[in-house]
Amino acid sequence: xxxxxxxxxxxxxxxxxxxxxxxxxxxxxxxxxxxxxxxxxxxxxxxxxxxxxxxxxxxxxxxxxxxxxxxxxxxxxxxxxxxxxxxxxxxxxxxxxxxxxxxxxxxxxxxxxxxxxxxxxxxxxxxxxxxxxxxxxxxxxxxxxxxxxxxxxxxxxxxxxxxxxxxxxxxxxxxxxxxxxxxxxxxxxxxxxxxxxxxxxxxxxxxxxxxxxxxxxxxxxxxxxxxxxxxxxxxxxxxxxxxxxxxxxxxxxxxxxxxxxxxxxxxxxxxxxx
Numbered sequence: 001x002x003x004x005x006x007x008x009x010x011x012x013x014x015x016x017x018x019x020x021x022x023x024x025x026x027x028x029x030x031x032x033x034x035x036x037x038x039x040x041x042x043x044x045x046x047x048x049x050x051x052x053x054x055x056x057x058x059x060x061x062x063x064x065x066x067x068x069x070x071x072x073x074x075x076x077x078x079x080x081x082x083x084x085x086x087x088x089x090x091x092x093x094x095x096x097x098x099x100x101x102x103x104x105x106x107x108x109x110x111x112x113x114x115x116x117x118x119x120x121x122x123x124x125x126x127x128x129x130x131x132x133x134x135x136x137x138x139x140x141x142x143x144x145x146x147x148x149x150x151x152x153x154x155x156x157x158x159x160x161x162x163x164x165x166x167x168x169x170x171x172x173x174x175x176x177x178x179x180x181x182x183x184x185x186x187x188x189x190x191x192x193x194x195x196x197x198x199x200x201x202x203x204x205x206x207x208x209x210x211x212x213x214x215x216x217x218x219x220x221x222x223x224x225x226x227x228x229x230x231x232x233x234x235x236x237x238x239x240x241x242x243x244x245x246x247x248x249x250x251x252x253x254x255x256x257x258x259x260x261x262x263x264x265x266x267x268x269x270x271x272x273x274x
Contacts, residue, residue: 001029001030001031001258002029002030002031002252002255002256002257002258003030003031003032003033003034003056003058003238003255003256003257003258003260003261004025004028004030004032004033004034004238004239004241004251004252004254004255004256005032005033005034005036005058005060005075005077005210005236005237005238005256005260005261006034006036006060006062006075006187006210006213006236006237006238006239006240006241006254007021007025007033007034007035007036007238007239007240007241007251008035008036008037008038008043008062008240008241008242008243009021009035009037009043009046009047009127010043010125010126010127010243011037011040011042011043011046011126011127011128012036012037012038012039012040012043012062012127012128012130012242013038013127013128013130013132013133013242014037014241014242014243015242015243015244016241016242016243017046018035018043018044018046018047018050019046019047019050020243021033021035021043021047021241021251022047022050022051022054022055022057024249024251024252025055025251025252026054026055028251028252029252030055030251030252030255031055031056031258032055032056032057032058032258032261033047033055033056033057033058033251034057034058034059034060034075034077034238035047035057035058035059035060036060036061036062036075036076036238037060037061037062037127037128038061038062038063038064038128038130039061039062039063039090039093039094039097039128040061040090040094040127040128041059041061041079041081041087041090042126042127043127044057044059044060044081045081056261058077058078058261058264059077059078059079059080059081059182060075060076060077060079061075061076061079061090061177061182062074062075062076062187063076063093063168063173063176063177064165064168064173065168065169065170065172065173066165066167066168066169067169067170067194067197069197070192070193070194070197071165071192072170072186072187072189072192072194072197072201073186073187073188073192074170074173074174074177074184074185074186074187074206075184075185075186075187075210075236076176076177076180076182076183076184076185077182077183077185077236077264077268078181078182078183078264078265078268079177079180079181079182080180080181080182081180083179083180083181085179085180086176086179086180089176093128093166094128094129096165096166097128097129097130097165097166098121098129100130100163100165100166101117101120101121101129101130101133101134102117103163104131104134104155104161104162104163105117105120105134107160107161107163108134108138108154108161111154111160111161113138113143113154115134115137115138115141115143116137119137119140120133120134120136120137121133123136123137131151131155132147134150134155135147135150135151135155138150138154170197170201170204170206171204171205174201174204174205174206175205178205178271181268181271181272182268183207183208183234183264183267183268183271184205184206184207184208185206185207185208185209185210185234185236186198186201186206186208186209186210187210187213188210188213188215188216188240189209189210189224190213190215190216190220190224191213191215191216195227198227198231199231202231202233206233207233207234207267208228208233208234208235208236208264208267209224209227209228209233209234209235209236210236210237210238211224211225211228211235211236211237212235212236212237212238212254212255212256213237213238213240213254214239214240214250214253214254215240234260234263234264234267235256235260236256236260236264237254237255237256237260238254238255238256239251239252239253239254239255240254241253
């Protein structure tokens with residue numbers, strides 16, 4: 001049996017509840033999954049409750065970081081989700097996301113596009129609010145025909161209503177994860193196109209690379225496998241499932257063996273002893 005180490009819930013930018021994630025993972029025959037919501041661990045808590053030991057729920061998170069040339073995403077695994085400092089940091093990121101949404105609504109208004117910010121927060125619910133929720137409201141109000149069109153015209157990078165996220169450096173993101181007892185992994189480097197900074201990320205404490213990802217074609221799998229071996233990094237992978245928000249259900253379509261999970265677990269043990 002295998003594991004999918006990159007799944008989102010509706011606490012992030014997915015259409016799936018934690019319970020639905022667990023149910024789908026079971027149906028796909030997975031033995032373990034990692035909930036990696038953006039700036040949130042509430043989905044992990046709920047998934048653990050509803051899994052009832054029928055499937056292993058690995059605590060995860062996905063943090064965004066920036067350099068002068070890149071926005072990269074860093075996954076964290078096996079953090080202590082009750083760590084108070086860790087939770088305070090995540091809460092600060094969520095508050096910044098709320099302010100960002102208000103700024104996007106103002107930008108849209110300046111272009112003559114009026115939407116009610118309350119609708120955005122209603123759609124986001126308890127989760128970490130973001131551009132996908134703004135895009136969903138634009139669809140509901142018939143401003144655009146699809147979420148993708150909203151990104152293409154207004155919300156995507158360098159588009160007129162794009163607002164940058166809170167800018168933290170990779171070093172800080174890695175530190176936040178490690179101080180909570182977690183293992184920092186570079187997410188989908190082929191998407192971020194950040195290969196030239198991988199040596200520096202290794203120096204800063206990255207412990208692995210998400211080699212297997214839906215946006216990585218097979219040649220990239222081979223390339224990042226070699227890169228991981230070169231830098232003695234762990235290899236992870238997952239579907240990056242967002243429910244139906246990206247058109248299709250992805251849970252379990254990209255997976256790793258339980259050996260990859262055990263290597264992560266051993267890394268956590270090594271971190272404790274160092």
